[in-house]
Amino acid sequence: MAPTSATKDQTPAGVDFVGLASPTPLMPPLHVDQEPTTESPYDSMRVNAILYSSAALALLLSAQIGWSASQLNVSTFQDQDDCDARPVAPGTCLMFPGHSKSSWTWVENLWIAGGAVGSIGCAKIADRIGRKKALTLTAILMIVGAIVQATASSLTMYAVGRFVSGVASGAASSVPNSYINEISPPHLRNRLGSLYQISICIAIIFVGLSFFFANTSVGWRYIGGFPVLLAGIFLLGAPTLMVESPAWLLEKGLREEAECEITRLFDERNVDLALSWLNPTELSETTASKIEEAPEHEESAADLLESPWKGLFSSANADIHCSLDWPAALGH
Numbered sequence: 001m002a003p004t005s006a007t008k009d010q011t012p013a014g015v016d017f018v019g020l021a022s023p024t025p026l027m028p029p030l031h032v033d034q035e036p037t038t039e040s041p042y043d044s045m046r047v048n049a050i051l052y053s054s055a056a057l058a059l060l061l062s063a064q065i066g067w068s069a070s071q072l073n074v075s076t077f078q079d080q081d082d083c084d085a086r087p088v089a090p091g092t093c094l095m096f097p098g099h100s101k102s103s104w105t106w107v108e109n110l111w112i113a114g115g116a117v118g119s120i121g122c123a124k125i126a127d128r129i130g131r132k133k134a135l136t137l138t139a140i141l142m143i144v145g146a147i148v149q150a151t152a153s154s155l156t157m158y159a160v161g162r163f164v165s166g167v168a169s170g171a172a173s174s175v176p177n178s179y180i181n182e183i184s185p186p187h188l189r190n191r192l193g194s195l196y197q198i199s200i201c202i203a204i205i206f207v208g209l210s211f212f213f214a215n216t217s218v219g220w221r222y223i224g225g226f227p228v229l230l231a232g233i234f235l236l237g238a239p240t241l242m243v244e245s246p247a248w249l250l251e252k253g254l255r256e257e258a259e260c261e262i263t264r265l266f267d268e269r270n271v272d273l274a275l276s277w278l279n280p281t282e283l284s285e286t287t288a289s290k291i292e293e294a295p296e297h298e299e300s301a302a303d304l305l306e307s308p309w310k311g312l313f314s315s316a317n318a319d320i321h322c323s324l325d326w327p328a329a330l331g332h
Contacts, residue, residue: 042187046267053241054183055192058176059199060234061138064227065169066203068111068162071223074211078104094217096155107159114166115173122171131179131245136238138175139231141168150225158224165227182247183265186277247278 072078072095080101082092093099118141126134145168148161177196184192207223214223243265249258262274 040187041273042185045185045187045270045273047185047188048265048267050241050243051183051188051265053237054243055180055195057234057237057242058135058179059195060230061135061142061168061172062176062196063199063203064142064165064230065172066200067207067227067230068165068169070204070207071220072108073208074215076215077220080104094215095220096158099155103155103159107155107162110159110163111166111169114163114168115170116166118167118170118172119174120170121167122174126175126178127248127251131175131182131248132238132242134171134175135179135242136235138168138171139234139238141165141171142227142231146225146227146231150221150228152224161224168227179245182245182278183243185266185274246274250275250279 075082076092077095079092082089083097083099083104084101085092086098088097118138122134122138125137129137141164145161145163145165148164149158152158152161177193180192180196181189207226210219210223210226214220243261244257246258246261246265249255249261258278259271259275262271262278266274
């Protein structure tokens with residue numbers, strides 16, 4: 001279609017286009033073969049095997065979460081239509097044949113309720129008696145819950161075992177995470193921390209595989225009692241293959257004991273380096289002087305740290321969001 005006269009009138013005539021040079025980057029490009037100018041202080045840091053054994057033992061308790069969450073997910077153990085049938089057909093409703101829907105609801109929900117109790121209550125206990133003892137207590141609860149489930153003579157007794165196992169699962173969802181985070185050096189913290197979810201997923205896979213050969217009238221008892229093995233391995237290995245959290249020892253003022261555990265983890269020559277991240281409350285003179293010389297704001301950094309809600313609605317937080325919104329202001 002030929003352009004209209006209006007279009008022709010709007011087309012500028014004799015416009016000279018001037019080429020613009022590309023802006024000079026603020027930082028020189030980093031070549032692939034270029035070596036970094038600075039080395040991480042952790043590159044030459046020795047990490048002893050007890051770090052990995054400590055994390056592995058803690059993750060055994062986390063695996064119980066995935067196992068307990070999925071151990072009843074097979075229809076032959078519980079299908080309400082099969083359980084309501086009279087008589088109950090052989091090979092169906094294998095767990096306490098003929099139970100009601102309401103009683104089974106208690107079995108399912110008591111594990112969740114126990115998890116809430118365990119996750120809420122474990123924090124103060126771990127802070128009071130230490131991470132290692134809190135993990136040991138979690139393992140003991142795990143054994144008790146598993147034994148009750150494996151030997152239950154009634155659905156009510158089995159529900160009690162599920163509640164105890166839920167308390168252990170709740171504690172295992174919190175304490176191992178904190179423990180691994182506290183004993184890990186910064187360059188390994190994310191790697192070891194990600195193993196928490198992996199351990200849960202592996203347990204879910206294995207309990208699903210167990211349904212192929214434990215799908216019998218007594219198989220559910222073996223499945224319910226399996227966490228005894230996980231907790232038993234933990235209790236056997238913890239005294240010699242597991243350290244107490246140095247961060248917790250420092251918090252309690254037990255510096256010598258903390259340095260002893262750091263030596264077990266990273267060798268004696270790395271004690272000072274480990275203390276630099278384990279004891280962040282000790283500010284260096286340089287950092288302290290910078291804080292003193294910093295200009296005063298409406299809310300100080302200390303005030304924001306004391307109250308997360310205050311920091312959320314502070315003017316400093318608003319300044320950060322405004323500075324991040326400059327592309328929108330330019331129309332990009």
